[in-house]
Amino acid sequence: MRIRAAVSAALASAGILLAGWQSGAHVAGTGSTAAAAAAATSSGTGGGSTTGSSGPGSSGSGGSSDSSGSAGSAGAAAQAGTYAGSAVQTRFGTVQVQITVKAGAITDVTALQLTDDDRKSVQISNRAAPLLRAAVIKAQSAQVQTISGATVTSAAYLTSLQGALDAANL
Amino acid sequence: MQPTFRPSPAEYPAHSASNLRAPALKSRTFQCMGTVISLALPAGATLDDGQVLEGATAAVERVFSGLDAMFSLYRSDSEASQLARGEVTLREASAPFRARFADATGWGLLTEGFFTPERPDGVLDLSGIIKGYAIDQAAAALQATGVEDWCLNAGGDVLVSGSPAPGTGSPWLAGLVDPLDRGALLSGFPLGGTGRFAALATSGTAERGDHIWRAGAGRTEFRRSEFRQASVAGLDIVTADVLATAIVAGGRPMLNWATDSWDIEVLAVLGSGELLATPGFRA
Numbered sequence: 001m002r003i004r005a006a007v008s009a010a011l012a013s014a015g016i017l018l019a020g021w022q023s024g025a026h027v028a029g030t031g032s033t034a035a036a037a038a039a040a041t042s043s044g045t046g047g048g049s050t051t052g053s054s055g056p057g058s059s060g061s062g063g064s065s066d067s068s069g070s071a072g073s074a075g076a077a078a079q080a081g082t083y084a085g086s087a088v089q090t091r092f093g094t095v096q097v098q099i100t101v102k103a104g105a106i107t108d109v110t111a112l113q114l115t116d117d118d119r120k121s122v123q124i125s126n127r128a129a130p131l132l133r134a135a136v137i138k139a140q141s142a143q144v145q146t147i148s149g150a151t152v153t154s155a156a157y158l159t160s161l162q163g164a165l166d167a168a169n170l
Numbered sequence: 171m172q173p174t175f176r177p178s179p180a181e182y183p184a185h186s187a188s189n190l191r192a193p194a195l196k197s198r199t200f201q202c203m204g205t206v207i208s209l210a211l212p213a214g215a216t217l218d219d220g221q222v223l224e225g226a227t228a229a230v231e232r233v234f235s236g237l238d239a240m241f242s243l244y245r246s247d248s249e250a251s252q253l254a255r256g257e258v259t260l261r262e263a264s265a266p267f268r269a270r271f272a273d274a275t276g277w278g279l280l281t282e283g284f285f286t287p288e289r290p291d292g293v294l295d296l297s298g299i300i301k302g303y304a305i306d307q308a309a310a311a312l313q314a315t316g317v318e319d320w321c322l323n324a325g326g327d328v329l330v331s332g333s334p335a336p337g338t339g340s341p342w343l344a345g346l347v348d349p350l351d352r353g354a355l356l357s358g359f360p361l362g363g364t365g366r367f368a369a370l371a372t373s374g375t376a377e378r379g380d381h382i383w384r385a386g387a388g389r390t391e392f393r394r395s396e397f398r399q400a401s402v403a404g405l406d407i408v409t410a411d412v413l414a415t416a417i418v419a420g421g422r423p424m425l426n427w428a429t430d431s432w433d434i435e436v437l438a439v440l441g442s443g444e445l446l447a448t449p450g451f452r453a
């Protein structure tokens with residue numbers, strides 16, 4: 001959930017940059033510095049954090065108070081490549097997201113930092129996904145030491161695999 | 171109760187003494203809580219392993235029968251039955267009873283009501299948590315007797331310690347019943363040894379019919395579940411057992427909530443027989 005939040009925050013920040021750029025295109029000098037400032041703060045903390053969302057406020061106010069703009073500089077800020085998000089702690093370790101902006105659009109979202117204290121590190125999602133029967137861990141009844149199944153009644157136990165296993169180990 | 175059914179060695183060749191691949195085990199069973207509980211220990215670990223197994227089984231049985239006497243709704247003299255008849259109120263119930271009620275209520279909150287200690291008819295039924303709790307308490311009793319390598323199976327819910335081949339670190343291998351053919355295994359999962367998970371619980375509609383009711387969104391009712399069976403491997407048996415029940419009751423939203431929120435591996439079987447699995451179940 002946090003990862004998704006981080007990614008959506010990153011996307012939101014990028015959207016904010018675009019909004020700043022567009023408003024910058026309509027407004028004048030100070031407006032363009034506001035847009036540039038928004039881009040600067042975003043490049044520092046990027047997608048995940050609140051600094052990104054302070055961007056729109058400043059560029060918005062700049063846009064409302066001024067009347068001429070420099071589309072060139074604002075445009076340059078928006079296409080300035082990659083923005084790193086803040087590191088977020090998740091159950092799978094620390095995750096940091098980086099977005100790549102080209103020509104005012106996000107072209108890539110990558111995970112920058114994935115560390116963990118155990119071997120699950122590269123695995124961001126533990127979601128259950130469709131899996132073919134042939135692709136699950138296989139086990140022959142002759143190899144297992146115990147059987148897990150939906151609760152076996154006492155009557156059903158006698159003909160169950162666990163019953164057979166126990167009988168063999170008496 | 172000892173099963174009267176004995177398979178012939180020809181039917182299960184790997185369990186005969188001649189096969190060296192399968193670790194030799196000794197097991198004892200008894201009947202409680204409407205099911206059969208099996209305790210298996212590595213054979214030949216000590217000279218008196220027969221006695222050790224008898225003592226360990228007795229310790230486990232004491233735990234189970236003590237809890238069954240208090241929580242079974244099938245015993246008219248149990249505290250649970252007295253409560254169901256309205257002879258006592260929850261406020262007057264014993265401290266252990268109220269503690270389990272608190273556990274179950276807490277799990278109800280953590281699973282958004284998909285695990286619930288209340289039957290659709292409003293009767294308080296803690297049996298959904300008691301078997302897992304009994305396994306957990308039995309583990310403590312086994313630890314107290316000094317047995318380190320064991321596998322405890324209560325009606326399909328499994329908790330292990332150590333290894334079937336003591337000292338090797340090799341895990342116990344648990345088979346998962348195929349709900350479409352309960353004489354066959356759908357999958358396997360390693361427990362204990364040097365691995366992370368010690369507990370494996372399976373809930374489903376295959377063995378006892380639709381005994382799990384769907385709850386949530388203010389409704390409690392019987393409804394056919396999206397999942398036929400859900401197996402959960404976890405660090406402890408109560409978590410695995412409760413989440414397996416909740417996933418069958420709650421379907422995919424609960425499955426995703428569980429895998430996002432707890433350190434577990436899940437293999438779920440849909441009504442159509444298709445599988446949903448976390449990476450840990452991938453071969």
